[in-house]
Structures are given as structure tokens and as C-alpha cells.
Amino acid sequence: MTTTANITGRRSPPPTGPWPPSPWGTAPLTTEERLKRIAALGERIAGHIQFMCQVGSLGGSSTEMKERAVTAFYERMIVVESQLGRLREELLLG
Secondary structure, three states: OOOOOOOOOOOOOOOOOOOOOOOOOOOOHHHHHHHHHHHHHHHHHHHHHHHHHHHHHOOOOOOOOOOOOHHHHHHHHHHHHHHHHHHHHHHOOO
């Protein structure tokens, strides 16, 4: 005698990626699309910078927490700026 599993009561597994799906998750296929995404990322980064510059007026967080966040943000920005500067120099020197 064979038995069959009742699959109508099963639920599908939850999605493993971020929800909603991130527009950055798929690779752009063309240079034009990459440039559009670079511009969009620039706007997002500008928003993060503006937020961090106003962290002093942020309520609900301790001074120590704010200082750690500002320090970490600054250190990451230094690294990113250096890497982007090198890319620019390499392109200009061609």
C-alpha cells in the first residue's frame, strides 16, 4: 500500500532575502544603468551624511552612543573616499 503526502496544508518557506526586495540586489546590465544607480546611491549617501551631521539634536540616544556612531561613520567615509579617489585617478591616468 502506498501513501501520498497531503501537501495542501504546507506553507512555503519564508523568503530568505530582504523584504521588500532591494533594488541593489540585482546587478545592472549596462553602463547607463550603473550610472543611474550611482546617482541614486549618491543621493542616499547624502541623506546619511545629513542625518549624521544632525546627530547632536537626536533624542533618545546617549552621548556615548552618538559619539561611537559619528566616529564609525567618519572612519568608513575616509576609507570609501580614498577608494573612490583611487578609481578616479586610475581612470584619468588611463
